[in-house]
Amino acid sequence: MDTMLETSQLTKTYRNQRGIRNISLRLNAGDVYGLLGPNGAGKTTFLKLVTGLIRPDEGKITLFRQDLIDHFEAGMQHVGCMIESADFHDFITAGQYLKMVRRYYPDVTEHRITQVLEAVGLISVRNDKIKHYSTGMKQKLALAAAILPNPKLVILDEPTNGLDIDGMVMFRRIIQQLSEEHGTTFLISSHMIHELEQLCNRVGVIVEGQLVREGDVRDLLAGGQSLEQFYIHELESRKGEKSVV
Amino acid sequence: MSRWKAGWINELSLLVHRKKIIAFFAFSLLLPVLLAVSLHALQPVLGLVAVSQSFPIQMLSIYTSAWIPLFIFTVTADLFPNEAASRTLKLAFLRPNTRFKVFFAKVAALAAGIGALLVLLGAATLVCNVFAGTALSLAAGMGVFKAYAAAFVSMVALSAVFVFISQWFKSATGFMVFAIVLYAALKISSFLLGAMSTFSPASYTDWHMLWIHPTVAAGKLWSTSLYLLSSGVLFFALGYFIFDRKEV
Amino acid sequence: MKKKWTMLGGAVGISSVMMIASGVSAFASTSGYDAYKSALKNTGTLQNVSVQTQASLQDNGKTLASAEGSFKVSLDTQTASGSADLKTNGSAQSVDFYKLKDQAVLKSSNDNTYYVEQELSHGKNKKDQKEKFDPQISQQAETVIDALVGNLKDYVEVDTKSNGSKAISANLDQTQIPAVVNAIAPIVIKHVSSQDHDGEQKDGDKNEFPLNRDALQAAAPKLTQDIKIEKVSFQADVTAANYIQHQEADVTISGKDASGAAHQIVVHVQADLSGYNTTKPDTIDLSGKKVQQLEHHRFGKHGETESVK
Structure with missing residues (x-):
């Protein structure tokens, strides 16, 4: 194995x-x-x-x-990770954040962002600033960011x-x-x-x-x-x- | 896209999403106009400089001695102590990017910010000139370009010192206060100790003045360039040394 | 991993060595500014010297006023002598003066009277002098001046000749003059050129020395707006023995007067030094001459105006 x-x-x-x-x-x-x-x-x-x-x-x-x-x-x-608390630059939106993450992985498509946001149920708030998110929403965004690059x-x-x-x-x-x-x-x-x-x-x-x-x-x-x-x-x-x- | 570039673009996009950075840039567009108007208004009292061929250079000396350093402190505070405080450093650390690339991306974003600010200030100042009816001759324009390019080098070298210092801070406000006090102290120290005017990177804020004068010895330009370059490398390297060992 | 530390250590090591080396070379590089400073200090140690001076004021190319003087100064014997000629708008006057151990004698070309002033407070003067040359204070002042001059000191060129003498020069145009100077200078110029003429010498006090000090001021156009320093140039020759032999400076100022007429004013001053430590000031024998004692306050006032200029 x-x-x-x-x-x-x-x-x-x-x-x-x-x-x-x-x-x-x-x-x-x-x-x-x-x-x-x-x-x-x-x-x-x-x-x-x-x-x-x-x-x-x-x-x-x-x-x-x-x-x-x-x-x-x-x-x-x-590797995709979420370590300790889910902290973000809270003056940007979830969509903007995942776009930033995507830049590190040449193979990840724009469509994948929509896919993971849908999976964690944040698609409707993708254009809201992260500072308006609850702890649970941030936790979901962290999971979305972790699985974004198909790790x-x-x-x-x-x-x-x-x-x-x-x-x-x-x-x-x-x-x-x-x-x-x-x-x-x-x-x-x-x-x-x-x-x-x-x-x-x-x-x-x-x-x-x-x-x-x-x-x-x-x-x-x-x-x-x-x-x-x-x-x-x-x-x-x-x-x-x-x-x- | 190479990985450090991804980090760099990310840092830049974070900068432009920050309201205070945008405010900085917006105000920089106004600053030359405000200075020109207020200098003009004050002329009966202060008899100050009019908008003339030398206006872009004289304004540059004001920008590099106070305005751009202030910008450097603000951006540096956001890039390092503020990220430490809001525990967002790990966002970049957990991506396929070495610490060196993360550090380099941040420093490159700061340098790009300084460059953009200089371009903006220069453009706004030149527009002031055009409006005042004293458009620059080609030769004077070249001189202005050279001065602004030289100012970029001295400002990046200055930022290296403060990037290094910012590594010791976990609070943006604390760093800002310390940076301003330190900068003022460095400026004053050259009045008390002659050697400081050569050995402190803060004394080179009017370095661009050397480049617009035809008779300044080439050796002097060479040795001061070398000084700024090596002090920049040294402080960035020391800053990276601490950054690399950061535990988040 | 090891490679990274080698790189980092190398970067820190090389850059710090380079920083110190380039800093030291920038610090030690003898600029024209330092050469001039050293010559000025060395010249200050002379016991006696002869000085020829010239000054002129031009407005739009027309000479408004000119002055010439020649002086012999001796510090060790505390004596001096000299004469000065002043021409303003065609009228000329000249003054001879002698500074002896305990008295000063002035004579104008306009009459035959010798005006004499007795030195009252000799001891106090000496003390003043001592304070003035306190090395610690002058050292501190030098550091402050150096810092104010800043990078400008690199504008000063020096050309060392084969015989060891040096030609030092600096030329600044408007762009290169520091913003601070350009901001403050017009205020000073405006203040000086618009000052009311006090007309003091016309109040009929016979006890005063009849020098028309305001003539120069009256001749200068009164600038009120758009005052700018256009150009500053400075030249000095220094002998192989590091004494200043010749120095001259030109300042070009432009501006408009109250009626809106444009003026370009050029101020020129120069001084030539000779007879280093071989100069003997002339003395004067007052016996049989018409002598008038000057009241002390008048002389004091005179000294005050001089220091303003």
């Missing part, structure tokens, strides 16, 4: 001693990988590292079997934050459709277990900066465990370890 993204012994410590430690993880083509963890566990840090927003202290990141930092452009050509790998950080039920369902449908019809690989972080359970084929649990457990969702469910039980178990066993120490 083709490796889309691989990290080995990835370590990053912030000045406040938070960060992640020795995370080794591999995403194969077609994976929908859920990154599960409590707030502040290091999910966003990990996603920022694999998208080059921050530099690791130690460890290596390869994207499509090439070093991320040395082949940043070639790698990112096929092979999509990295989503807490994508359903601020979305209503309709929005959540829409997000899930888009992800499922891209995964099934185009074989797009996803790396999704969330603290919403049920969401990941429905979407992902694999999950990893990050607690206090470490990847404590990885598993195949089908295997876990086949063992009679729900993802929630699996997650709670992992969290509690960590706490247990801690109290022993």
